[in-house]
Amino acid sequence: MLCDVTQPTETSAEAPAPSSPPGPRVHRAWFVAAVAFVTIIGAAAFRSLPGLLIDPLNGEFGWSRGTIGLAVSVNLALYGLTAPFAAALMDRFGIRKVVATALTVIAAGSGLTVFMTSSWQLILYWGLLVGLGSGSMALAFAATVTNRWFTERRGLVTGILTAASASGQLIFLPLLSWLVEEHDWRPASVTVSLAALAVVPFVWLLLRDHPADVGQAPYGGVYAEKPAPVTGAARRAVTVLIKAARTGPFWLLAGTFAICGASTNGLVQTHFVPAAHDHGMPITAAASLLAVIGVFDVVGTIASGWFTDRFEARRLLAVYYALRGVSLLFLPMLLAPSIHPPMIFFIVFYGLDWVATVPPTIALCREHYGDDSAIVFGWVLASHQVGAAVVAFAGGVARDVFGSYDVVWYASGALCAAAALMALVIRRRPRPAV
Template identity: 85%
Template structure:
């Protein structure tokens, strides 16, 4: 896939007991946490923007949909750009774009500005900070424990939600939505120096081998990032597993980011629950998501990823079918049981999906996962928009919850038929 530079010197001897890859993983974890603040805000903005500007929930949902779609569609190109310009440069620029887009919403007066600032700018920046970033870091720095590290980095997004969501909900409730938007902007900007000073692009940059692997020279920068991303898509699209993975992950996005993250707070508020209480429940989902995703990464290192996906989607669908019966003005034990159960399954699908991309597409696995993630966000974008329209049309979210549960059952069936296959080389994939 890539040409290598002249042989690099042998790795330096090191007295560190902890491999440098774990420090890179730690910096990546903190980076994703800082960038995760923007993901906490959309569900909290629907009611304040509706009240202040009299925009319909469908209009606000459109801006969220653009954000979610660009988040996914940018990911494969960002993965290719990381091969061309390095992880550090791409991530630092992405965080800066997120910060600029978020703070610009403070001065907006028209709905098209919401679509431009929050939808386009934050969507493009966040897409470059998407899970393809975690996949790239994991593929470069780890050979052993890849599933576990993927789970940890995926859980970082939930940790960011846990850290920021209660604070943002309190700000929106007591001071309005503008201070919350400024907080998101600052959180993304503060992480930039850590990325620039501490993150490294490749183990060979510091003369070491990936964790659990052997030393290899750093590949030369890959030109034509956009062309490569499209070429990989064309190759992968000729294979059945790609469409099954893309389809299941589209349903994953529809049932998480598009539905629960965007519409759970306003749906709970429709039933009389205070916004801060509903936001607190989402934060609890974030707590258990960390546990569930890390555990899923551990399981992915040991069990068939396809079977894990079948179980995850089936359980998620069952839980969503019960949710409309659990919404009430106050938090009660059955609702807490749903929150715990759903939180464990929130993004547990990510480690086995990345593992299957790596298994079927080898060195191109990170870019293929970027395209699979694009389908995830397209699914999320559709439900974020359609959920708002359904609420405007029927006065309730119940139909959306039931439809999402049925889609999860379909995803479980799709995961069941993904065939197992040894990971090919890039040359074999091209052939």
């Protein structure tokens, strides 16, 4: 009887262990990242339009550049201030519902602008509605997708999703500038509205909130159950802000990113086209140069994500801001009625650096704030957009007062030098002892 009992044990020990069924050859996380990429591209159309509207609205309604810049600044500020609350709402209701609602609000705001007759309506439709919708589609969305679906390759994926916004600018800016030049600004505004609506079905049908929804682990990680919805989204966003505000790295990241927004969205994206037009360059030519910035932005941002996986993030930030500041100091000397080689060099150089700051900034947020990093980055992004809003308004006022944008270019170059120094001050978080 003893032999009868032990024999099966020996047989089972010799039998090979059952193998788990092979997983899909391409991890589902890459499909989610692809949907997020397309979503951000579709939403990027609204970011291509403000700089093209300044001269047409000034000509049709007689509104000053400062007034139009105020509406753009409200849009940019809300784009940033909404982001941390949107990140918390994604934890409560899911990514898919928040993003689909945001795209619908963008479409409504852009569509209503074709009926406006007063400047306060521009502030309401483009500033408030599009600002709130776009804030929910901000880079906090990219950070949330990356944190949930990826454990490895986070820097690379962050760079790719950040580059999606530039890709949208590349796709829409030439089209929108042609519409404004040939058919007035209203068809361009309608195009933005339709582009946002077209993405909603892709989000609703293909985007998933968490790897556990499809029974998978994050890419490069281990399986974990989907966390329960987090209630009190607004309270959590404010609580995370209060906690982060007690630390030095938060203020340094917020300060550098405010200068990043001032020197990109607030300055170049909003005022480059009218500034070039002041020097006799056609609007379509100036818009084409911005589109070229979008081309090289894709390359620079993806490369920055690759660098962030391999090099120290704070040093990368210092290099990016220093190079950007130097390039802005030369821009007033390059503006001319026609496109020439030095201007093309500036566009390529500036495009490579446009949002290369995003992957290392997100990496530093993740390093210092862990699970709260997406919401913390949302607040850091809010500072980015506040900086952009201030310069979008101040740039228009400076143009009205001085008749030129030169003082704004020089001031932004000096600010970028300060941001480079601030980035170097950020201390590395000590690794816990094993």
